[in-house]
Amino acid sequence: MTVIHVDGKEYEVEPGSNLLEALLSAGLDVPYFCWHPAMGSVGACRQCAVVQYANDDDTQGRIIMSCMTPVTDNARFSVATESASGFRESVIENLMLNHPHDCPVCEEGGECHLQDMTVMVGHRDRQYTGKKRTHKNQYLGPLVGHEMNRCITCYRCVRFYQDYAGGSDLAAFSSRDKVYFGRAEDGVLENEFAGNLVDVCPTGVFTDKTLSKHYTRKWDLQSAATICMGCAQGCNTYTSERYGEVRRVHNRFHQDVNGYFLCDRGRFGAGFVNSDDRIKQAGIRRDDGLYEAVSLAEAVSQASDMINASQRVVGIGSARASLESNQALRTLVGADNYCNGMADIEREMHAIIIEALKSDIATPSMREVEQYDAILILGEDITNHAPRLALSVRQATRNKAGEMAVETKLALWQDAAVRELAQNSLSPLMIATPTQDRLDDVATLSTRLDSAGIARLGFAIADQLHDIKIAEDDALEATVSAITETLSAAKRPLVISGTSSRNADVMRSAANVAAALKEINPNTGLCLCASECNSVGVALMDNEHSLTALLGSSPDTVVVLENDLATTLGADFKQIASSIKNLVVIDHLDNATASMSDLVLPAATFAEAEGTYVNNEGRAQRSMAVFVPGHHGAASDIKASYHLLDNLADRSRTSSEVRAEMVSHSPQLQKVIDAAPSEDFTVRGSKIARMSHRASGRTAMLADVSVHEPQQPADADSAMTFSMEGVQQQAPASLRAFTWSPEWNSNQSIMKFQESVAGSDRFGISGALLVEKTQPPVVYDATVKQIGQLVPQHHIFGSDPLSNHAEELASLAPQLYIKMNDQAAGELGVSSDDGLSYQADGQSLEFRVIIDNAIPDNCLVYPLVPDTDCLTGLDEVSLTRIDDWTPPGPAGKAQLITSDRAN
Amino acid sequence: MTETPLTRNINPEKGPTDLTAYEANGGYQAVRDTIGQADPKSVLETISDANLRGRGGAGFPTGMKWSFVPAPSDTGHRYLVANADEMEPGTFKDRLLMEFDPHQLVEGMILSAYTISADIGYIFIRHEYHTAIQRLREAIQQAEDRNYLGNNIQGSQFSFKLHVHVSAGRYICGEETALLNSLEGKRAIPRAKPPFPQVSGLWGRPTIVNNVETLCNIPHIIANGADWFKSLGIGKDAGTKLYGVSGRVNNPGCWELPIGTTGREIVEQHAAGMKKGYSLRGFLPGGASTDFLIDEHLDLPMDYESIQQAGSRMGTGTMIILDDKTCPVGMVANLEKFFARESCGFCTPCREGLPWVKEILDTIEAGDGQPGDIETLERQAKFIGGLGNTHCAHAPGAIEPLTSGLKYFRDDFEAHIKDQKCRYSQEAVR
Amino acid sequence: MNVANNNLINALSAGEIAEIEAEITHLPDRKSAAIDALKIVQHHRGWISDESLSSIAQLLGVANAELDAIATFYNLIYRQPVGEQVILFCDSVSCWIMDGDKMCDAVKSRLNIDYGETTADNKYTLLPVTCLGACDHAPVLMVGDTLHSDLTTDKVDEIFK
Numbered sequence A: 001m002t003v004i005h006v007d008g009k010e011y012e013v014e015p016g017s018n019l020l021e022a023l024l025s026a027g028l029d030v031p032y033f034c035w036h037p038a039m040g041s042v043g044a045c046r047q048c049a050v051v052q053y054a055n056d057d058d059t060q061g062r063i064i065m066s067c068m069t070p071v072t073d074n075a076r077f078s079v080a081t082e083s084a085s086g087f088r089e090s091v092i093e094n095l096m097l098n099h100p101h102d103c104p105v106c107e108e109g110g111e112c113h114l115q116d117m118t119v120m121v122g123h124r125d126r127q128y129t130g131k132k133r134t135h136k137n138q139y140l141g142p143l144v145g146h147e148m149n150r151c152i153t154c155y156r157c158v159r160f161y162q163d164y165a166g167g168s169d170l171a172a173f174s175s176r177d178k179v180y181f182g183r184a185e186d187g188v189l190e191n192e193f194a195g196n197l198v199d200v201c202p203t204g205v206f207t208d209k210t211l212s213k214h215y216t217r218k219w220d221l222q223s224a225a226t227i228c229m230g231c232a233q234g235c236n237t238y239t240s241e242r243y244g245e246v247r248r249v250h251n252r253f254h255q256d257v258n259g260y261f262l263c264d265r266g267r268f269g270a271g272f273v274n275s276d277d278r279i280k281q282a283g284i285r286r287d288d289g290l291y292e293a294v295s296l297a298e299a300v301s302q303a304s305d306m307i308n309a310s311q312r313v314v315g316i317g318s319a320r321a322s323l324e325s326n327q328a329l330r331t332l333v334g335a336d337n338y339c340n341g342m343a344d345i346e347r348e349m350h351a352i353i354i355e356a357l358k359s360d361i362a363t364p365s366m367r368e369v370e371q372y373d374a375i376l377i378l379g380e381d382i383t384n385h386a387p388r389l390a391l392s393v394r395q396a397t398r399n400k401a402g403e404m405a406v407e408t409k410l411a412l413w414q415d416a417a418v419r420e421l422a423q424n425s426l427s428p429l430m431i432a433t434p435t436q437d438r439l440d441d442v443a444t445l446s447t448r449l450d451s452a453g454i455a456r457l458g459f460a461i462a463d464q465l466h467d468i469k470i471a472e473d474d475a476l477e478a479t480v481s482a483i484t485e486t487l488s489a490a491k492r493p494l495v496i497s498g499t500s501s502r503n504a505d506v507m508r509s510a511a512n513v514a515a516a517l518k519e520i521n522p523n524t525g526l527c528l529c530a531s532e533c534n535s536v537g538v539a540l541m542d543n544e545h546s547l548t549a550l551l552g553s554s555p556d557t558v559v560v561l562e563n564d565l566a567t568t569l570g571a572d573f574k575q576i577a578s579s580i581k582n583l584v585v586i587d588h589l590d591n592a593t594a595s596m597s598d599l600v601l602p603a604a605t606f607a608e609a610e611g612t613y614v615n616n617e618g619r620a621q622r623s624m625a626v627f628v629p630g631h632h633g634a635a636s637d638i639k640a641s642y643h644l645l646d647n648l649a650d651r652s653r654t655s656s657e658v659r660a661e662m663v664s665h666s667p668q669l670q671k672v673i674d675a676a677p678s679e680d681f682t683v684r685g686s687k688i689a690r691m692s693h694r695a696s697g698r699t700a701m702l703a704d705v706s707v708h709e710p711q712q713p714a715d716a717d718s719a720m721t722f723s724m725e726g727v728q729q730q731a732p733a734s735l736r737a738f739t740w741s742p743e744w745n746s747n748q749s750i751m752k753f754q755e756s757v758a759g760s761d762r763f764g765i766s767g768a769l770l771v772e773k774t775q776p777p778v779v780y781d782a783t784v785k786q787i788g789q790l791v792p793q794h795h796i797f798g799s800d801p802l803s804n805h806a807e808e809l810a811s812l813a814p815q816l817y818i819k820m821n822d823q824a825a826g827e828l829g830v831s832s833d834d835g836l837s838y839q840a841d842g843q844s845l846e847f848r849v850i851i852d853n854a855i856p857d858n859c860l861v862y863p864l865v866p867d868t869d870c871l872t873g874l875d876e877v878s879l880t881r882i883d884d885w886t887p888p889g890p891a892g893k894a895q896l897i898t899s900d901r902a903n
Numbered sequence B: 001m002t003e004t005p006l007t008r009n010i011n012p013e014k015g016p017t018d019l020t021a022y023e024a025n026g027g028y029q030a031v032r033d034t035i036g037q038a039d040p041k042s043v044l045e046t047i048s049d050a051n052l053r054g055r056g057g058a059g060f061p062t063g064m065k066w067s068f069v070p071a072p073s074d075t076g077h078r079y080l081v082a083n084a085d086e087m088e089p090g091t092f093k094d095r096l097l098m099e100f101d102p103h104q105l106v107e108g109m110i111l112s113a114y115t116i117s118a119d120i121g122y123i124f125i126r127h128e129y130h131t132a133i134q135r136l137r138e139a140i141q142q143a144e145d146r147n148y149l150g151n152n153i154q155g156s157q158f159s160f161k162l163h164v165h166v167s168a169g170r171y172i173c174g175e176e177t178a179l180l181n182s183l184e185g186k187r188a189i190p191r192a193k194p195p196f197p198q199v200s201g202l203w204g205r206p207t208i209v210n211n212v213e214t215l216c217n218i219p220h221i222i223a224n225g226a227d228w229f230k231s232l233g234i235g236k237d238a239g240t241k242l243y244g245v246s247g248r249v250n251n252p253g254c255w256e257l258p259i260g261t262t263g264r265e266i267v268e269q270h271a272a273g274m275k276k277g278y279s280l281r282g283f284l285p286g287g288a289s290t291d292f293l294i295d296e297h298l299d300l301p302m303d304y305e306s307i308q309q310a311g312s313r314m315g316t317g318t319m320i321i322l323d324d325k326t327c328p329v330g331m332v333a334n335l336e337k338f339f340a341r342e343s344c345g346f347c348t349p350c351r352e353g354l355p356w357v358k359e360i361l362d363t364i365e366a367g368d369g370q371p372g373d374i375e376t377l378e379r380q381a382k383f384i385g386g387l388g389n390t391h392c393a394h395a396p397g398a399i400e401p402l403t404s405g406l407k408y409f410r411d412d413f414e415a416h417i418k419d420q421k422c423r424y425s426q427e428a429v430r
Numbered sequence C: 001m002n003v004a005n006n007n008l009i010n011a012l013s014a015g016e017i018a019e020i021e022a023e024i025t026h027l028p029d030r031k032s033a034a035i036d037a038l039k040i041v042q043h044h045r046g047w048i049s050d051e052s053l054s055s056i057a058q059l060l061g062v063a064n065a066e067l068d069a070i071a072t073f074y075n076l077i078y079r080q081p082v083g084e085q086v087i088l089f090c091d092s093v094s095c096w097i098m099d100g101d102k103m104c105d106a107v108k109s110r111l112n113i114d115y116g117e118t119t120a121d122n123k124y125t126l127l128p129v130t131c132l133g134a135c136d137h138a139p140v141l142m143v144g145d146t147l148h149s150d151l152t153t154d155k156v157d158e159i160f161k
């Protein structure tokens, strides 16, 4: 450790860090703007100034920027001395010259870093009498608002957007006091991580439009620690509510998972909770075929009767439902009649993931992914399928820059200098996918193959790592050799694959590459992306029972938990569903399965029910309920699925009782209990509050209904209260409902909860890794099945059944297209912008033709969106050219996804 | 007769010195004698011994600067850049050197590149210097034809390619790290130091940036030796210096004189004194970003240390004279308007602070000054100009004329505020 | 990169493309030629239209916003149309001392334009410029590539007659 002296006190600080980081880690309050814990220092704002003394005799000292100053042993500093504090006050005063002081109408007000810093430096009286410069704002799409006049020119937005996230359509224009941060022209921000601008901007320039629409101040929101439902990465979020609606989602720091950033699906996707498509009441299909809404009690009793009268009841679980709900279903129908709800191919693929988790090959967390110095991605479009992971992979390509910096004795936090030094040098990232990939711009090798080709490539690499020469004439040889050499030369090689290609061979080949690498390098990592937020959880719980087998076992009653079988079963759905006698559906959104059901029970979403979800890495994480459905109005019949399922068996248990039963049944899930404290947990005898102690008007919210203060609902499932009463800051990370610390009202207050800047949580880490990594890796047989022509393309907006119901994201979903190369187009007799129609089974779809010669021969790439569910599982399709086709409106986001940079 | 190595070939009347004339006067002899013959280390020693200090404004010892370039350890490029941006208001010396003796700069760059093992050079020149650009391009072509430039120069192992890069305009491009970003085709935002360009400069590679005048000295030092060079200066500093005078003097212009010549000699002899009816109120010794000095300082030798001790900087050595009929407040306002406009916009004190200063000065000059304005200016000056307060040296330079203006011409500021008018504009002598 | 296939790049002339490509040859990557490319196209067209900007961006393999960030930084890259010739009037200190303001007013009234404006006949655009390095002949201005020094009101009349 390095010892420094600050205002006469001694501090032990991390060697090599910069002074600002060190001071903040030591708990001192030093104001700053341009520095960011994940993005390092550039020295733009000059807010973090302190005084450094040359030696003991130096009484004057000189102003330095703490963020740009390395800590050295015995260095002497002062934060408090008047020359430093006076300078810091002047910085704010000058930043305020052009700031509109519109806090009362600004969405950032109350959680504004600029407000906090202004108060911190004590600047109050305004001397400036001149005019303020004004800017025009831009339309940046439905997600992010723009109010440039509030800008304090800290450059964080472009540094995040361009340097960190690889975006190219947001930039700093002009110069001097006219610098403008925006796009070249109005338009939707193209980067999938644009929403982080809301968090990254220290004032109210970039705002969350979904929050602005029904604006609520931070202190009036009721919040809880939640887990993102968007994909299998398990990002930690805060979800916040008012008046029974989700108002916003923002980042919840987890040092191993998402760090400081989320993807836009995660940030803006939770709007599905407020969707008009919500199933709010129980319903029963009458004999005339029409649905009738009934009370929950009646529906439950009818469903129980149905079940009791049945010979055979099966339960279809769900990879997007919590472990608790799946367990309650398993209890209801019996273990042999329960399946985890995945299609057979999904089950097969997740079995490979489970094996990989058990193997002694490292399964890196997203933060750990950033440490790998050579990465091979086989068949997985991670930006669209596991978005947050793509951000980590992008950072990993900068390890080469890090190495160069170390050689030049440059600290890694010297952000601009390290980028200058490294220029275009990248750590190897090698991508094999069927279509252009958003990470191509940082890839050192990109190759376009169909999924069978990718599997062959993978197996060949594994072979060559074992010194087995591949056939001389193989066209892949050069690629295989290049990749093999790079991976063998790496200090920390990582293989990434996943389920998005729906081809288990690809994943097996990736597993074999990792296994072969592991023999020569113990630091090898393997990261297999799962499909949904709890795929790994339910696969760990029970991956044995087959969905199709269960459905084929002639059940009288099928209970479907939060699972749209139309998506799961694809082309086979209609036929299977129509053969089920009693179809009981428990779900929160209307979907094809719900509309074919005989009885529907209204399930709570993640925002309304506690639940445990297991991510890619086998990390079990608890998501806490944010609010009680319907509390702010009439009572609601919406309940957590596990409570509904328990009701069907005339049971009533808390979530932890359900979990206790689950782990006794499935000991492999034992650690689920440790993911977060249970309902009896207290801090100094108090539960944890979901509202800030400044929450105003809670008691008045229902004054139009009744002047009597309503009783707040109790939370039997968790250690939390639906109120401001209780502990807030001292709560463990898994229960803490929001971050706030005196004088730090913005999200930057997170540092007050970290052991050191960007480090672990001081009040206990949330989540628990479930799987012990003890087995030798499985080596798979290298046979590759031939595949059909259809290549499903995931879309960050459009391919997720839940976030599709968030209004803003729905507007960004792609219109139907089929992408192919000239060869395939020639065979179909179509050219660019022609229409193609697909007709089957009463279904009719129209696609726009996009020619993309990067796509391999014979591949037809289509977007994986609800409309194209009917193509899932098909090997062949018959498509016909539509004469005189006019495309429906302007092309949607689909075209933006193809890289906007020329290669 | 004192020696004038830098300008010996220069006679604006006669037009530019061509290759034949340049060679006839000993030009490129140093290249023929040195490239492939002398050890670069010994050349560096000569430059260090000669005590040549950078003529771009900061006066940093050139030999020391070069010695920070790491020894070549890989095959990557290493760069030498001539800073020919010359945008400092009141500065007009590099243009003269480039327009009338372009080969001198080319030769200086070849020799400098050899010393630091650079293989690519750029002359970063401002757009408005059309004539200089054209003449430099011709000179480079001719030097290539004679194999003074290009591959295996004069049969040696040493190769050096030289390109002219024409700027798209911005004063900040003259700041050497902003210049590097601009050469890389980026926004000219200065870089943090460390790392210094010698270690990580252009495209992350070792790079030296020198002023045109600095580089023009190199052939002469190599040809005549360090002692000769030292003997040219009058005081502590070595060599000659291009001094200039602008303002209301009888003979504004630029002359090569021994470094350390007094300001009085420069103003009274070379510039032939103040115009009739005008007297000297003060002067900026070396461009817009230096502190005002006043009459009593004219007797100081114009060298780095003496001027610094007097509270200013020698800067570029081109003096701007403030006469008694010109409003000091107006002059400072003009200067601060310039600096505010040319701020790159990266760091707060400069980006926000200078426009505020400019705003206050404009109101004072317009007769709308308020009590407290001077105090605000002083506070802002301390805020903007303090050492280390900003990301680069633009802001501290910018604030020098303000701080010193308030010191020497405070009465004028006070009178403006008290009388709510500018008395100079009333006098309308001109 | 496939230049021929690209419509926007075809908006640049073959000559412009050749000049830009020549600059690229002595730079380590295409994007480093951004400023050179902007200047080349501006030299041919007088200014950088949105269309020119997109074409150059595509040719260099950068996004429009990235190139515009650069274009808008430099004051001699014109993102708005300018007249046939640009008048760069030195408004720096030495010229100011020598009554530059008065000369500038003379230009303005003679041409009936202010800074940033173009004459009705589209002949001239007037812009302020940083010290032109001719302070011994202050005040000065440039019209196109030509420097005019030691300005007097008569001289101004002469230049713009």
Ligand SMILES: Cc1cc2nc3c(=O)[nH]c(=O)nc-3n(C[C@H](O)[C@H](O)[C@H](O)COP(=O)(O)O)c2cc1C
Pocket (backbone or CB within 6 Å): B053, B054, B055, B056, B057, B058, B059, B060, B062, B065, B083, B084, B085, B086, B087, B088, B171, B172, B173, B174, B175, B176, B177, B209, B210, B211, B212, B214, B215, B392, B393, B394, B397
């Ligand atoms: C704002 C600013 C503008 C500058 N402009 C120039 C310039 O136009 N020409 C120049 O030679 N140096 C200029 N400099 C100084 C350079 O940064 C650098 O110190 C110089 O080119 C080094 O050359 P030298 O060591 O030969 O003096 C400027 C510095 C600053 C801070």
Ligand code: SF4
Pocket (backbone or CB within 6 Å): B172, B190, B342, B343, B344, B345, B346, B347, B348, B350, B351, B390, B391, B392, B393, B394, B395, B396
């Ligand atoms: S001092 Fe001015 S010119 Fe220098 S970096 Fe800061 S803003 Fe830019």
Ligand code: FES
Pocket (backbone or CB within 6 Å): A020, A031, A032, A033, A034, A035, A041, A042, A043, A044, A045, A046, A047, A048, A049, A065, A066, A067, A068
């Ligand atoms: S935080 Fe240090 S300069 Fe901005």
